[in-house]
Amino acid sequence: MRKQRLTILLVLVLATAAVYAVFFSKLIPGPDRGGKTITVVLKSLNVRSDYWQAVISGAQTAAKELGVRLDLQGPLQESDVEGQIAALRDAIARKPAAIAVAPMDDPRIPELLGDVRAAGIKLVVMDTPLALKNPPAFVANDHLQAGRLAGDAAARAAGEAPAVAVFSDSQKAPISNQRYAGIEQAMKAHGGRISGIYYSGDSEQLAYEFTVALLRTNPKVNAFIALNENATLGVAKAIKEAKKTNAYKLIGFESSIYEIQLLEEGTVDALVVQKPFNVGYLGVKTAVKAAGGRKTDRTTLIGSTVVTRANMNDPEIQRLMFPFPVIQ
Amino acid sequence: MPRERPLRLPIFPLKSIQSSISFAFSCVILAAILSISLISYQLSVGAVEKNSQGYIEEIIKQVNTNIQSYVDNMENISLLAMTSKDVKYYISDNSFISPEERRPYEKRISDLFQAILYTRQDIANLMVFGYNGRFVSDRRITDLNPNADIAQQAWYKDAKAAGGRSVISAPHIQNIIQNEYRWVVSLSRELKSTDGITAEGVFLVDLNLSVINDLASNINLGKRGYVFIVDRKGNIVYHPQQQLINSNLTAELIPEVTAAKSGSSFIADDDKGKRIYSIQDTSFGWKIVGVAYTDDLIASKGTIRNSILLYALCGLGISLLISFWLSYRLSRPIRNLQADMKLVERGNFGIQTEIGQMNEIGQLGRTFNMMVGRIKTLMDEIIQNQESKRKSELQLLQAQINPHFLYNTLDSIVWMAEQKQHEEVVLMTSALAKLFRASITKDQEIVPIRVEAEHIANYLLIQKMRYESQLDYEIDIADDIMRNKTLKILLQPFVENAIYHGIRGSADKGLIAIRGMRVGDNVVFEVEDNGQGMTPEQLQRLLLPEDGEDRKGIGIRNVDERIKLYFGREYGVHIRSEREVGTCVTITIPIL
Numbered sequence: 001m002r003k004q005r006l007t008i009l010l011v012l013v014l015a016t017a018a019v020y021a022v023f024f025s026k027l028i029p030g031p032d033r034g035g036k037t038i039t040v041v042l043k044s045l046n047v048r049s050d051y052w053q054a055v056i057s058g059a060q061t062a063a064k065e066l067g068v069r070l071d072l073q074g075p076l077q078e079s080d081v082e083g084q085i086a087a088l089r090d091a092i093a094r095k096p097a098a099i100a101v102a103p104m105d106d107p108r109i110p111e112l113l114g115d116v117r118a119a120g121i122k123l124v125v126m127d128t129p130l131a132l133k134n135p136p137a138f139v140a141n142d143h144l145q146a147g148r149l150a151g152d153a154a155a156r157a158a159g160e161a162p163a164v165a166v167f168s169d170s171q172k173a174p175i176s177n178q179r180y181a182g183i184e185q186a187m188k189a190h191g192g193r194i195s196g197i198y199y200s201g202d203s204e205q206l207a208y209e210f211t212v213a214l215l216r217t218n219p220k221v222n223a224f225i226a227l228n229e230n231a232t233l234g235v236a237k238a239i240k241e242a243k244k245t246n247a248y249k250l251i252g253f254e255s256s257i258y259e260i261q262l263l264e265e266g267t268v269d270a271l272v273v274q275k276p277f278n279v280g281y282l283g284v285k286t287a288v289k290a291a292g293g294r295k296t297d298r299t300t301l302i303g304s305t306v307v308t309r310a311n312m313n314d315p316e317i318q319r320l321m322f323p324f325p326v327i328q
Numbered sequence: 329m330p331r332e333r334p335l336r337l338p339i340f341p342l343k344s345i346q347s348s349i350s351f352a353f354s355c356v357i358l359a360a361i362l363s364i365s366l367i368s369y370q371l372s373v374g375a376v377e378k379n380s381q382g383y384i385e386e387i388i389k390q391v392n393t394n395i396q397s398y399v400d401n402m403e404n405i406s407l408l409a410m411t412s413k414d415v416k417y418y419i420s421d422n423s424f425i426s427p428e429e430r431r432p433y434e435k436r437i438s439d440l441f442q443a444i445l446y447t448r449q450d451i452a453n454l455m456v457f458g459y460n461g462r463f464v465s466d467r468r469i470t471d472l473n474p475n476a477d478i479a480q481q482a483w484y485k486d487a488k489a490a491g492g493r494s495v496i497s498a499p500h501i502q503n504i505i506q507n508e509y510r511w512v513v514s515l516s517r518e519l520k521s522t523d524g525i526t527a528e529g530v531f532l533v534d535l536n537l538s539v540i541n542d543l544a545s546n547i548n549l550g551k552r553g554y555v556f557i558v559d560r561k562g563n564i565v566y567h568p569q570q571q572l573i574n575s576n577l578t579a580e581l582i583p584e585v586t587a588a589k590s591g592s593s594f595i596a597d598d599d600k601g602k603r604i605y606s607i608q609d610t611s612f613g614w615k616i617v618g619v620a621y622t623d624d625l626i627a628s629k630g631t632i633r634n635s636i637l638l639y640a641l642c643g644l645g646i647s648l649l650i651s652f653w654l655s656y657r658l659s660r661p662i663r664n665l666q667a668d669m670k671l672v673e674r675g676n677f678g679i680q681t682e683i684g685q686m687n688e689i690g691q692l693g694r695t696f697n698m699m700v701g702r703i704k705t706l707m708d709e710i711i712q713n714q715e716s717k718r719k720s721e722l723q724l725l726q727a728q729i730n731p732h733f734l735y736n737t738l739d740s741i742v743w744m745a746e747q748k749q750h751e752e753v754v755l756m757t758s759a760l761a762k763l764f765r766a767s768i769t770k771d772q773e774i775v776p777i778r779v780e781a782e783h784i785a786n787y788l789l790i791q792k793m794r795y796e797s798q799l800d801y802e803i804d805i806a807d808d809i810m811r812n813k814t815l816k817i818l819l820q821p822f823v824e825n826a827i828y829h830g831i832r833g834s835a836d837k838g839l840i841a842i843r844g845m846r847v848g849d850n851v852v853f854e855v856e857d858n859g860q861g862m863t864p865e866q867l868q869r870l871l872l873p874e875d876g877e878d879r880k881g882i883g884i885r886n887v888d889e890r891i892k893l894y895f896g897r898e899y900g901v902h903i904r905s906e907r908e909v910g911t912c913v914t915i916t917i918p919i920l
Contacts, residue, residue, distance in 0.1 A: 013355060013356070013359040014355060014358075014359060016359070016363075058571075061568070061569055061572065064551070064552055065552060065569075065578075065600075067551055067552055067624075257507070257509060260509065261475070261507075264473065264475035264476065264503070265474070265475045266475070275571070275575060277571045277572075278571070278572075278575055278577065281572060281577065282577070302575075313482075313500070313501075315498060315499070315500060315570075316574045318500060318501045319570055319571050319574060320571070320574075321501075322501050322509055322511065
């Protein structure tokens with residue numbers, strides 16, 4: 001009897017100790033942070049590229065929030081494929097916990113990304129889709145949704161029966177093709193039609209010339225959707241010169257100062273603005289998650305926002321259009 | 329036979345007292361050390377946390393003061409513009425300034441503004457807009473953005489609505505100047521005419537947002553800490569993660585912050601981690617909020633934890649060793665006793681266990697020693713008793729078939745047969761037969777008194793026939809004890825003694841009287857003769873242990889011992905004797 005009581009007492013004491021330990025152990029180990037390095041390989045580290053700078057600041061914000069070390073790599077120019085391949089090779093050699101990469105269009109890249117995984121490094125692909133076996137986590141702008149938004153904006157601006165001319169860069173550009181698909185969806189929904197697609201590359205002049213010709217020959221078009229900045233500027237120039245800014249609606253993409261000025265003066269009716277900050281932020285967040293061995297969403301798509309004259313002074317929109325360096 | 333066990337016990341046997349004691353010790357020590365280290369960890373972390381909370385409050389106060397001083401400066405600049413006669417005159421509706429005169433005015437105002445701007449790198453724009461349509465800025469040539477309607481600007485509308493008080497805007501893009509898009513915070517104020525009533529224009533000071541950004545980013549609130557600003561209504565004025573908040577990727581504790589008083593702080597603990605919010609109000613309505621993650625701040629948390637853990641482990645190790653040693657010490661006397669008990673178990677009663685201190689275990693050892701000693705005496709006694717019992721039985725057997733007696737009796741029978749005394753022969757032979765029958769009932773040691781009486785009667789009959797006139801006898805045994813029990817052949821040795829030593833040598837006719845009666849709780853037999861009697865020396869010799877081979881029959885002493893063995897020490901034989909008078913033997917046994 002006595003012995004039993006002693007045993008019960010001991011069990012009680014031990015149980016109390018265990019409860020204590022469990023209750024306070026939450027404080028003791030804490031979330032495992034620090035020490036981990038996430039390498040982000042972008043297409044460009046150019047400080048003059050607003051888009052990539054916004055991606056970088058998103059990545060930095062996430063790194064700070066999650067307490068990981070951020071290693072930014074990439075070429076200076078977006079056309080420097082060799083630079084990105086070298087950066088990826090170096091990154092693999094340094095063996096970070098995870099690599100988040102915005103891959104360029106080159107046949108050697110998928111192979112390199114295979115090496116990344118073979119080295120036991122978690123992989124996250126950002127910005128540009130990539131055909132890989134067993135696709136890694138993917139974080140990018142939702143270009144289809146952006147296209148739909150552009151189509152919706154065109155339909156709203158043009159009133160009934162929108163007839164849009166779409167200016168794209170090239171037939172092979174996957175992003176532009178997705179945007180185009182989105183526009184098609186929107187047209188279907190609004191009962192409009194796409195009267196033609198024009199490929200102007202990244203030449204403002206070409207877009208201008210196409211538009212001038214178009215305005216002469218095909219008066220049935222009532223809206224233009226330009227899928228990149230240069231096309232937007234080219235089309236706007238042509239419309240402005242023809243003094244037909246009221247007759248023709250123009251929906252552009254991205255948000256350079258020139259485009260914003262065109263929006264202010266009314267030549268451009270709406271701009272579809274992406275959220276590269278969110279791409280960087282969610283890219284790093286997903287990479288940290290993957291490095292921590294947790295389940296990640298296979299695909300994270302980030303929606304765009306339509307900016308018009310009506311909402312361009314909202315602080316939220318201003319944040320998007322004029323990326324302000326965040327506190328690091 | 330118990331299984332053989334090694335005498336030396338292992339150092340740490342399970343299920344032993346030693347292991348129980350050390351287990352109990354260990355549990356208690358473990359629990360004590362665990363709780364003490366946790367509590368001390370908790371206390372030290374709490375203290376550090378409290379300190380850092382105060383430290384953050386201090387930092388945010390500093391940030392507040394800095395921002396406040398920027399705003400105060402803007403306010404002072406606005407006062408400067410307000411009191412400038414040139415400005416007043418320039419925007420006044422009542423003044424008549426011809427287009428030719430405008431330039432010098434504009435130049436003077438612009439110079440004033442430029443002078444201010446030279447000293448202040450943080451100011452982006454200084455501008456005055458008269459309701460009369462005139463405007464002056466800090467630049468010589470100012471191209472306004474044709475597409476930006478000043479009347480629609482928030483700072484312009486708010487200043488008009490405030491009626492002379494200065495208004496601070498939220499950070500925004502200032503786009504009124506052509507080709508300039510800058511993040512600024514605007515302070516605007518409506519200018520009154522000299523009468524102080526009529527509103528004549530709006531004055532604007534733009535502070536570069538980068539100033540606030542630098543201010544906030546240079547604050548060290550740990551690796552992940554940050555500063556943000558909300559206005560009175562809880563709208564975020566400035567937040568490093570504003571874009572994330574807009575995209576609903578993260579959220580801020582706005583209701584808690586707006587509810588908190590200036591100078592206070594609170595601790596939030598959610599999935600983002602434990603962090604301290606410290607709030608300071610500015611005079612113009614902003615709340616400066618510092619957020620710091622406790623994990624970052626309390627850099628020593630890990631050190632505290634590790635050192636406490638280390639000390640706890642050391643303490644644990646040492647106290648566990650001590651508990652093993654203590655339990656070994658405490659249980660050693662018990663183990664010794666146990667080892668000695670094992671020896672006793674194997675039959676060694678000669679040992680005495682060593683008694684250390686006179687504690688419970690010492691007393692146990694003493695009792696054990698006493699017990700072993702008693703067992704030893706008892707066993708010796710039993711062995712001795714068994715031996716003498718065996719001996720007396722052997723002698724009893726001898727007595728029953730005493731060859732001399734048999735020979736003499738048979739001789740008498742032969743003699744009587746020669747004398748043709750048939751009846752006597754029959755009588756004697758049948759008495760002899762009965763005598764033997766009684767004595768060969770070997771298995772029964774205890775017989776009824778009736779049987780013993782018959783036996784002695786048969787014996788005396790035979791002796792009477794042998795000694796004829798020389799011997800006379802009488803047997804008087806009470807009827808009420810006939811059914812009681814007695815030892816077999818109890819009386820015969822005394823009767824034999826009386827005949828051979830008392831009566832045979834005496835010249836007179838011998839008389840043997842045998843009596844049996846109940847006295848109290850005992851049965852008493854008396855065998856009395858009127859023979860030679862004995863001298864005290866003879867009597868003494870009789871009671872000594874028999875030593876000669878010549879002694880025939882059973883010694884008196886043996887009978888006495890037999891009685892004592894069977895019935896106890898208080899029973900036995902008592903002899904009275906007097907020379908030339910006779911001998912009387914009294915035998916006392918219990919009633920059975």
